[in-house]
């Protein structure tokens with residue numbers, strides 16, 4: 389029996405990359421999984437099949453994290469289909485990198501709307517259900533860049549630092565309601581997001597990692613599972629860097 393038997397989890401941007409790995413890791417521990425994405429690829433069908441192979445229920449919901457009403461609809465669908473919502477993973481995110489001198493207003497707005505407002509939207513949409521259940525776990529996917537900054541990512545680092553602010557504030561707002569809110573800050577993970585980097589950018593990033601390799605998405609997912617499991621019942625408001633030693 390897994391540590392998340394009969395729990396219901398919702399993962400945003402769960403169709404591929406880290407979100408897909410998180411969905412699978414939660415299902416492997418016994419949770420039913422709803423995952424959203426703005427646009428699904430064939431990877432989402434593969435994910436649904438794998439969730440069912442674990443003997444769990446799976447549900448894919450097309451939803452844009454930038455819209456509060458779409459977030460509320462997604463949460464309502466999960467509660468209607470699965471009867472409850474125990475775990476929310478705010479994972480959806482994008483990059484639109486540029487040096488500040490060249491960054492357009494659109495690049496700034498797109499990243500803030502998805503990475504920062506998206507987390508606000510889903511926390512707001514989910515909290516009433518979690519409060520009525522008198523328990524809940526929220527994990528927000530930030531980034532080490534939100535802790536230490538990175539040239540060319542002023543929009544992304546601001547959004548990910550903002551996610552840490554949301555995490556700490558909601559941890560305090562929800563502590564008495566038995567809802568724990570934590571953040572995971574990955575370093576450099578091998579996903580479609582980083583596959584678009586040039587060889588030169590990759591080499592530069594790898595030189596900053598004491599462990600001298602990228603993370604596999606599964607190495608982020610296992611930490612998320614820990615944070616939503618009973619083993620982490622007294623942890624809230626924390627930011628766990630999973631980064632091969634980049635930030636210490």
Ligand SMILES: NC(=O)c1ccc[n+]([C@@H]2O[C@H](COP(=O)([O-])OP(=O)(O)OC[C@H]3O[C@@H](n4cnc5c(N)ncnc54)[C@H](O)[C@@H]3O)[C@@H](O)[C@H]2O)c1
Pocket residue numbers: 400401402403404405406407424425426427451452453454478479480481482502529530531532573574575576577578579580581582
């Ligand atoms: N890959 C890394 O090195 C790395 C490092 C630190 C943090 N992160 C964070 O981890 C999370 C997952 O990243 P990833 O590497 O798996 O990226 P990815 O691009 O592979 O996956 C992100 C998913 O989010 C979805 N998405 C984008 N905009 C959306 C929207 N408006 N509404 C709903 N879904 C949307 C995408 O369609 C995609 O399926 C992101 O928040 C990212 O910022 C990634």
